[in-house]
Amino acid sequence: MVSILAYSKTEQAIASLEITARDLIARLSGDDWEIKRISSLRVLKEYLSGKPLIHLLIYDICEKAALDFLAEIRKRYPQTRLMVLADVSVSPMEYIRPDLQVGALLLKPWTKQQACDVLYGFLEEYCEAVRKKTGQGKDFYVVGTRDGILNIPYEQIYFFEAREKKIYVCIGKEEYGFYSSIEKLLEELPSYYVRCHRGFVVNTKKIRRIVLSRNIIYLSDGFDVPLSRSYKAALKEMGK
Secondary structure: OEEEEEEOOOHHHHHHHHHHHHHHHHHHOOOOEEEEEEOOHHHHHHHHOOOOOOOEEEEEOOOHHHHHHHHHHHHHOOOOEEEEEEOOOOOHHHOOOOOOOEEEEEEOOOOHHHHHHHHHHHHHHHHHHHHHOOOOOOOEEEEEEOOEEEEEEHHHOOEEEEEOOEEEEEOOOOEEEEOOOHHHHHHHOOOOEEEEEOOEEEEHHHEEEEEHHHOEEEEHHHOEEEOOHHHHHHHHHHHO
């Protein structure tokens, strides 16, 4: 499944773009695609607080507050591909910046053909990049779900948990279950993923603090995972 987030204060603009995008997606890919439309900056901030999975972002920067917030989004989602909606009131110097990594630009007012051309290039580039990155060990972990194949960027994963005869990957308020084992995970994951408990593998880049006396590893954004005695040695230096 591919997740697209589209934000614009103008509901009609993103509604029309969604129609065009779905038509193009049917031609480009056989995967399941999910498009989330949001037209309120407040709702957008609430939605992103849950750390949802986002592969592609279509984002309207014509509102000053939205442009300011984009820099924060890019810090949270550096690998998400970005398409910007803008108009002549916004200087290109405001958004053509290395930290924002704009991959596509659609200027208002646009024609249906212009929207189709820009969207097609944006979506095709993503599909081509995914085709080149087959299997584990690239930029994302591949999970097979009931809805299809899900590519989860390693940077968005907090931990994996084994329970109920399945493995669950936690990316914030969302989690996805699949059939595997901790042993197989450790063979597939980058070296900065470490087993910290019989049923947990943690992304060490998300570790904020380790409290050895309480057998807890505190992660960013308020998450925590258990630390068992058997795996303390491997993580002891991080707790100092």
